Amino acid sequence: xxxxxxxxxxxxxxxxxxLIEINFETDANLEMAEIHRRVFDQGGPAIWFKxxxxxxxxxxxxxxxxxxxxxxxxxxxxRKMEFLIKAKVDLSELIRSPLKALGSLPFILKGIPLKSxxxxxVLKHSTLIEKLPLIKSWPEDGGGFVTLxxxxxxxxxSKRMAHANIGMYRIQLNGNDYSLNEEIGLHYQLHRGxxxxxxxxxxxxxxxxxTIAVGGPPSHALGSIFPLPEGMSEVLFTGLxxxxxxxxxxxxxxxxxxxxDFCITGIVQKKGLKAEGPFGDHLGYYSLTxxxxxxxxxxxxxxxDPIWHFTVVGRxxxxxxxxxxxxxxxxxxLxxxxxxGVKEIHAxxxxxxxxxxxxxxSERYMPFRDIRPEEIITQAFHILGKGQTSLAKYLxxxxxxxxxxxxxxxxRDYFDYLLKRVDWTRDLHFVTRTTIDTLxxxxxxxxxxxxxxxxxxxxxxxxxxxxxxxxxxxxxxxxLHLVQPGIVTAELxxxxxxxxxxxxxxxxxxxxxxxEWAGHPLLVICDDAGFAAANLNNFLWVTFTRSNPSQDVxxxxxxxxxxxxxxxxxxxxxxRKKSHHAPELKSDPAISERVSKILRETRGLENYA
Numbered sequence: 001x002x003x004x005x006x007x008x009x010x011x012x013x014x015x016x017x018x019l020i021e022i023n024f025e026t027d028a029n030l031e032m033a034e035i036h037r038r039v040f041d042q043g044g045p046a047i048w049f050k051x052x053x054x055x056x057x058x059x060x061x062x063x064x065x066x067x068x069x070x071x072x073x074x075x076x077x078x079r080k081m082e083f084l085i086k087a088k089v090d091l092s093e094l095i096r097s098p099l100k101a102l103g104s105l106p107f108i109l110k111g112i113p114l115k116s117x118x119x120x121x122v123l124k125h126s127t128l129i130e131k132l133p134l135i136k137s138w139p140e141d142g143g144g145f146v147t148l149x150x151x152x153x154x155x156x157x158s159k160r161m162a163h164a165n166i167g168m169y170r171i172q173l174n175g176n177d178y179s180l181n182e183e184i185g186l187h188y189q190l191h192r193g194x195x196x197x198x199x200x201x202x203x204x205x206x207x208x209x210x211t212i213a214v215g216g217p218p219s220h221a222l223g224s225i226f227p228l229p230e231g232m233s234e235v236l237f238t239g240l241x242x243x244x245x246x247x248x249x250x251x252x253x254x255x256x257x258x259x260x261d262f263c264i265t266g267i268v269q270k271k272g273l274k275a276e277g278p279f280g281d282h283l284g285y286y287s288l289t290x291x292x293x294x295x296x297x298x299x300x301x302x303x304x305d306p307i308w309h310f311t312v313v314g315r316x317x318x319x320x321x322x323x324x325x326x327x328x329x330x331x332x333x334l335x336x337x338x339x340x341g342v343k344e345i346h347a348x349x350x351x352x353x354x355x356x357x358x359x360x361x362s363e364r365y366m367p368f369r370d371i372r373p374e375e376i377i378t379q380a381f382h383i384l385g386k387g388q389t390s391l392a393k394y395l396x397x398x399x400x401x402x403x404x405x406x407x408x409x410x411x412r413d414y415f416d417y418l419l420k421r422v423d424w425t426r427d428l429h430f431v432t433r434t435t436i437d438t439l440x441x442x443x444x445x446x447x448x449x450x451x452x453x454x455x456x457x458x459x460x461x462x463x464x465x466x467x468x469x470x471x472x473x474x475x476x477x478x479x480l481h482l483v484q485p486g487i488v489t490a491e492l493x494x495x496x497x498x499x500x501x502x503x504x505x506x507x508x509x510x511x512x513x514x515x516e517w518a519g520h521p522l523l524v525i526c527d528d529a530g531f532a533a534a535n536l537n538n539f540l541w542v543t544f545t546r547s548n549p550s551q552d553v554x555x556x557x558x559x560x561x562x563x564x565x566x567x568x569x570x571x572x573x574x575x576r577k578k579s580h581h582a583p584e585l586k587s588d589p590a591i592s593e594r595v596s597k598i599l600r601e602t603r604g605l606e607n608y609a
Contacts, residue, residue: 143175
């Protein structure tokens with residue numbers, strides 16, 4: 001089905017019983033986000049907020065709140081897009097499946113961008129930034145943010161659709177030192193196309209004009225976050241996602257998506273930065289205040305019946321997890337084309353995506369030699385050298401030579417397989433003093449940290465114990481819990497500073513170098529071992545968002561040989577909170593109680609209280 005705009009999508013979801021309407025006034029300051037979280041957490045429907053305090057506009061969220069609903073929105077294009085994306089990388093697919101290719105021709109033609117005749121709906125009316133639903137999701141957020149923007153830029157002197165960059169970069173609408181209605185903040189992270197355009201404009205005297213669109217068909221939001229093969233037009237691709245031509249026009253040098261609900265146009269300031277943030281982000285912590293580019297607002301436009309489209313991010317999984325699910329559905333056949341020899345890659349959502357990648361590779365180099373990691377190390381560096389996967393902090397990669405049904409999606413099974421075979425003396429490969437995800441504060445500085453590759457190819461080396469280690473516990477180690485056979489969480493006293501902690505860890509390393517720990521190859525030190533072991537998502541989140549490999553990985557019987565670090569016994573990850581870490585996200589208690597009361601007293605919403 002082709003959705004012409006956001007309203008048609010919401011009406012379809014309403015007809016299907018996948019939408020609730022909230023007709024009482026709600027506050028964009030924390031309250032709407034809290035309602036969203038309550039509904040999302042219970043797998044509830046999309047939400048249509050009909051009255052937003054202080055704004056004349058309606059708003060909608062949780063449209064992609066379940067995998068099933070997200071697939072429903074793109075039900076007509078999922079399989080076709082999978083084929084087309086694969087064909088872009090491997091044109092021989094068109095030769096192998098000519099009938100399928102011919103059958104897709106009408107679908108391809110539908111996606112061709114179409115210039116609007118006359119004034120498009122989105123330019124019919126204008127407003128001010130202060131009139132928009134200024135969604136503030138978490139108590140310490142620096143202001144109201146656009147959380148599902150489509151930021152559109154072109155390189156200097158170009159209006160070619162193939163040159164457009166459409167990205168989802170968060171936008172701060174008010175707060176901090178921004179002049180209300182005149183300035184808004186732009187948050188660029190690593191490996192973002194808009195940063196390239198910014199650099200190119202800095203070498204010219206031209207104004208760096210961009211458009212920020214909000215709303216429109218669901219395909220517009222998904223298209224802005226999709227990791228496309230190099231050379232594929234993002235405008236064309238968005239049209240293909242929506243099974244409908246991408247309508248657009250140009251106005252005073254600004255590219256205008258005709259079907260959007262709102263458009264903000266402006267000029268990015270090539271010199272000077274302004275403080276942006278804090279912002280409660282998708283790792284489950286605040287992204288702190290840092291200097292980022294900002295733009296001077298030229299105009300704020302909207303269609304006659306606009307709906308402000310937003311989401312709420314926080315500790316995963318959240319609504320944006322469905323984007324990852326849809327992307328995987330469409331590009332799952334591409335992994336072996338993009339990364340030769342790699343069978344699967346899983347960016348683990350529960351760990352915040354970039355902190356943890358799980359992969360399955362192949363070993364084909366030397367089949368006549370003793371089994372050991374060789375090709376998978378090459379594959380690991382290829383993964384860390386390309387696009388968004390280069391932001392991974394921990395990369396576990398193994399072959400599946402003796403378990404053909406191994407899957408990165410079955411995380412418990414994957415760790416069981418890997419930990420039975422890993423050789424900590426050989427299989428650890430650190431990359432130190434490098435860049436990590438902008439949102440990850442586990443490193444020694446902003447955007448600075450390290451990476452760890454764990455490459456495993458070999459026979460079973462140990463059996464994993466299904467019970468906690470017996471005998472005396474090492475001094476200071478307390479509250480031991482079993483996550484699964486072979487993985488233990490435990491507590492030490494609160495983290496102080498690295499010089500002192502390294503001495504304590506050296507003592508712990510020596511005391512763990514005993515037979516009782518042989519069946520427990522991984523120990524995670526954390527602040528609340530019971531919480532970390534309570535379920536798999538807690539373990540993944542705590543372990544991989546709160547540790548920086550080069551500083552926080554230790555091991556029983558550790559050694560350095562020819563600059564290679566390894567250990568003979570249990571690997572230790574110190575995942576306690578450190579003073580330089582960003583604070584984790586917590587709801588405002590008063591807002592939480594108020595929302596509970598509202599939901600309890602509203603017919604049809606009682607279950608979300």
